[in-house]
Amino acid sequence: MTARLRTDESLYLYRKLVLIRQAEEKIREEYGNDGMKTPVHLSIGQEAIPVGVLSGVPEATQCFGTYRNHALYLMLTDDTDGFFAELYGKATGAGKGKAGSMHLSAPESGLVATSAVVGTTIPLAVGAAFAAKYKKSDDVAVAFFGDGAVEEGSFWESMNFACLHRLRILFVCEDNNLAIHTPSAARQGFRSISEIVGGFECYCMSGDGSDVQEVIMMTRQMVEQMSEQPKPGFLHLTYLRFLEHVGIAEDFDVGYRLRPASTEMARLDPVLRFEKNLLRNECSLDDLRAIRTEVDEKIARSIQAAKQAPFPAPSELYTDVFV
Ligand SMILES: Cc1ncc(C[n+]2csc(CCOP(=O)(O)OP(=O)(O)O)c2C)c(N)n1
Ligand SMILES: [Mg+2]
Numbered sequence: 126m127t128a129r130l131r132t133d134e135s136l137y138l139y140r141k142l143v144l145i146r147q148a149e150e151k152i153r154e155e156y157g158n159d160g161m162k163t164p165v166h167l168s169i170g171q172e173a174i175p176v177g178v179l180s181g182v183p184e185a186t187q188c189f190g191t192y193r194n195h196a197l198y199l200m201l202t203d204d205t206d207g208f209f210a211e212l213y214g215k216a217t218g219a220g221k222g223k224a225g226s227m228h229l230s231a232p233e234s235g236l237v238a239t240s241a242v243v244g245t246t247i248p249l250a251v252g253a254a255f256a257a258k259y260k261k262s263d264d265v266a267v268a269f270f271g272d273g274a275v276e277e278g279s280f281w282e283s284m285n286f287a288c289l290h291r292l293r294i295l296f297v298c299e300d301n302n303l304a305i306h307t308p309s310a311a312r313q314g315f316r317s318i319s320e321i322v323g324g325f326e327c328y329c330m331s332g333d334g335s336d337v338q339e340v341i342m343m344t345r346q347m348v349e350q351m352s353e354q355p356k357p358g359f360l361h362l363t364y365l366r367f368l369e370h371v372g373i374a375e376d377f378d379v380g381y382r383l384r385p386a387s388t389e390m391a392r393l394d395p396v397l398r399f400e401k402n403l404l405r406n407e408c409s410l411d412d413l414r415a416i417r418t419e420v421d422e423k424i425a426r427s428i429q430a431a432k433q434a435p436f437p438a439p440s441e442l443y444t445d446v447f448v
Pocket of ligand 1: 193228242272273274304305370
């Protein structure tokens with residue numbers, strides 16, 4: 126897809142990609158010190174999907190995601206303080222130290238809910254879209270989920286209801302071809318999810334989830350179609366999960382998948398790919414270095430603050446939780 130982004134838009138996207146990548150690289154550096162007790166499902170390789178989609182939807186969009194949600198949180202809030210404090214389990218965290226990595230949310234910024242239970246936030250997003258229709262608002266809801274979630278009944282029921290009621294909802298399937306260690310071909314009794322979804326009353330597009338420009342253009346096109354004639358949209362985006370399912374390590378030598386060739390790895394790295402594109406077209410190395418430095422300093426300050434922050438008091442144990 127050709128570049129039709131303004132330079133200020135491109136630099137905004139680049140900064141977000143770098144913010145997410147560098148925050149997760151910092152987690153990888155810090156995790157061994159055992160201050161972060163939460164399991165982490167890192168999004169390295171996936172960043173272009175949340176960054177592209179959330180740059181292409183209207184501002185008041187309500188967003189729902191999974192345990193692999195760091196990119197959603199950082200994209201929507203830019204709040205590295207609340208992010209790192211939450212990973213360290215501190216009272217100043219986004220979930221006051223009780224959500225951990227898998228349940229990050231920021232409803233005031235549009236991230237309504239994320240969950241560790243596969244498929245469970247898809248119907249919540251449908252509910253948000255249904256509420257918008259009921260209130261005669263043009264607001265859009267977005268549900269992000271993995272390829273594993275399309276094997277859940279909640280996905281099909283959600284699709285059916287949303288299509289029947291012509292809701293303004295964007296279903297975003299983040300397809301890394303894996304559920305933990307199992308490839309799609311060993312799990313799914315159908316050949317192509319987009320072929321099946323193509324039979325529903327919705328807009329349907331497939332694309333390269335490693336290319337932030339392609340993702341944003343596809344999202345914009347879909348939102349435009351949805352506003353002309355309300356119907357759900359289904360975006361099927363492929364990407365490479367660079368690391369293990371949960372944790373900080375690479376796992377290409379474990380035996381269940383092969384390491385792609387280095388040229389392929391570079392092509393599938395959304396940050397590197399966009400950076401090369403920017404350097405070819407419109408930006409200097411100094412422009413990009415300045416962004417990286419600002420982001421690295423912001424992350425370092427947030428980690429320092431998170432380490433020094435207090436844990437929640439024992440009296441807080443039952444506040445904000447359902448018991
Ligand atoms: C309802 C439910 N079933 C099983 C699990 C165990 N589980 C955790 S992650 C995962 C794989 C999900 O894969 P996918 O949806 O493709 O997401 P990805 O991790 O690839 O982003 C499974 C089966 C779960 N958390 N919830
Ligand atoms: Mg997957």
